[in-house]
Amino acid sequence: MRPVASRLPGTVAAPYHDSRIRAVLGPTNTGKTHLAIERMCGHASGAIGFPLRLLAREVYDKVCAIKGASQVALITGEERIEPSGARYLLCTVEAMPRDGGNRAFVALDEAQLAADRERGHIFTDRLLHARGRDETMLLGAATLEPMVRALVPGVEVEERPRFSTLSHAGSTKLSRLPPRSAVVAFSIEQVYQVAELLRRFRGGAAVVMGALSPQTRNRQVELFQSGEVDYIVATDAIGMGLNLDVTHVAFASLSKFDGVRQRRLTPAEMAQIAGRAGRHHQDGTFGTLSGGRGKEPLEFTEEEIYAIEQHRFAPIPRLFWRNPQPRFDSIDTLIGDLEISPEVPQLALAPEAIDLAVLKRLVEDHALTADVRTPGQVRRFWDACQLPDFRQQGADMHARFVGRLWRDLRQGHIGADYVAARISELGEVRGDIDVLQGRLSAIRSWAYICQRPDWVLARDEMADRARAVEARLSDALHQRLTERFVNRRTAVLMKSMGKDAALLRVELAEDGQVKVEGQVIGHLDGFRFVVDADAGKEDRKLMLAAAEKHMPQLLAQKAQALIAQELGELNIAHGAIMRAGKPVAQLERGKTPTRFRIVLAKELVALDHAHRARLSEALELWLEAQMAPLAPLRSLEQAAQDPxxxxxxxxxxxxxVDRNGTVQRESAGLAAIPKEKRPYMRRLGVTIGALDVFVPALLKPGPRQLMRELGIDRRPLNPNMEAVIEAPRQIPAGYRRAGRQAIRIDMAEKLFRAAHDQRGKSSGRGFSVDSALATSMGLQADSFERLMRDAGFRAGEQKQLAEGVFGPPRPRPWSWRPPRKDSQPRPDRQASKPVAVNSVFAGLADLIG
Incomplete structure (x- = not known):
């Protein structure tokens, strides 16, 4: 069988028949492009053709980081970076050499686009002819396999599975769309509509469309990737290799206009877009947007869901082909060769593309083409007709632009002054989104023109000017898109509703403005929060919710400033708020031990009502901040109200709560508490010890001192709360008597647990107890024994060493017996004896019984 290439008009058989040809096929997120980059960098030279300028630029940056900028070239229709001696070429498919450029490695990305109506014939030509000396790699969807096997003799087909799973998530309303979602629409109007709704309800979205310049697309993608917005709205351009951290893809429509008619997407097209969800080993989901007004029900069929989830699609039936090497004897010959049908059944003549349509329209203008007679002129004229339609205006309008261009080109080169003037006209950055997009499309046309080797005088200078204007317009367009479709204040507020709201930066300006992450949400009128007057209805609820989270700290800050200005330094003592030893307000007990009502001193009651109310509110906020050390006690109060x-x-x-965080175990009634409830108590900070039930956080100096000054706990106070102290007649709060000393409850529990650990390790009848820990606390030996005896530990007799034996004495053996039950102690046995009927105690026994 003859090679396919040799059987097609105007072609020759592909060279390098001995080189290895691999077809790496599979769905999205399989690492095909990454593999191609690795293989190319392993060869002495290489080239990869991409479907988009954006992808070529992205991979160019990666290869530069590996090989160095001097070794890598980037060539697209509008950009050319070509160092002398560059060994690696990243380019668009249109700019890719037909034969691979005599490089060791050649790869074609997204090769399934050979079935595309507009550009398919170019991909088909590269698939048939672009070869590397040592290795050729064709990357694409698995649907391409039958075509590859039929058209490329000796190809090795390798199928790669997707790294992550893709599953259907059903239909979702826009208001319930999960974060890190991409919404896909198929018209500019629908993209704008969805983005506007997301701006209102979710703080905004990035926008990606094929009509945007690569710079603008990159900036919008970065807006999403950085997390500034959680949503991205895009056309089907998102399905072509954009690497995004998307977890869900929602389709706003399932049909599109393909240049000929409005039709439903094929399952393979759906999968190409849905496959953007999930990255590497992170799973993704896809679905539709509900609530649309279209006539078509926006739902995937069961067959489509199965095909997308299982990556099973009908194979591509044919590829589009157009004669890649037409003759240029005359324009009629050129058109005839471009319309020749292929002889191979797997190939079909490509539909009339925009360049051929423009050629036919311009031929009708005899005055324009009268002097196009020599092969060189015909070739130059055809090059002009192949100018891409960046404006997307259709064949008629584009033909007019090409016609004006040809009138200048047929005389030779276009003057630098003329080109500079046209570029300068397009450099205005004022205007709305549509105006800027129009200018960007126009400047992309001039960037393409300036890249042609024989069209413009001072080509390099003009190309630099065009790129500079494109960069300025791209920045301006990005700004307009962000201003229109991103409400930064709403985005910040949406994040403040999340788990990390406490980490957000909240500020209170001197003029009373309240800002969250630099965005004004309102101001303080006295101690009342007022929502920003410029806020819309959608933002007001979010702002009030954000205020609830952040206002306490801001109000305390303002109250502290007011009090310092009005009253100076305050403190709490003797159940009152004091200033310089004199009461400012008395603290009256409220419904719970830690809630107080502030009663201003008589001197302050004489203030006018407004000033008095303002001062009372400031004192309440100040007091609330001072109560922070008693937060564990308040938690117990709240839990005690939970049914x-x-x-x-x-x-x-x-x-x-009533005993301020400590209670003896024998009085706690633990026997009535189910064991499954004890973890709940531990989560509240309660420790159930051997002799006491207590809250360790309330045994620190701060809480004990505050409870004393508030009048909550009137027991004696040891201000420093040392571990061990000399025992006074009345034991201070938080301590337990140990002989002539007293030990803090939590320290005593530490000793008991250490002894129980030793008991658990012992296999004999007695066990040793190390008193070093008690000694380090300052507990004396007799006090230690008295304390341990309360917990059920008994020390045995010291065994003497045998006569003539030297060394340290043997440790004293200890034993343990539970000291008491958790329930109330049983009555004494003598009390249960019968009482004489005539005894004076009989009546008392009856009363007790």
């Missing part, structure tokens, strides 16, 4: 905690737990919590 789900159970009556037994609530009773114990109320006892702990």
């Amino acid at each position: 789900d905690a159970g009556s037994e737990v609530r009773a114990l919590l109320l006892t702990l």
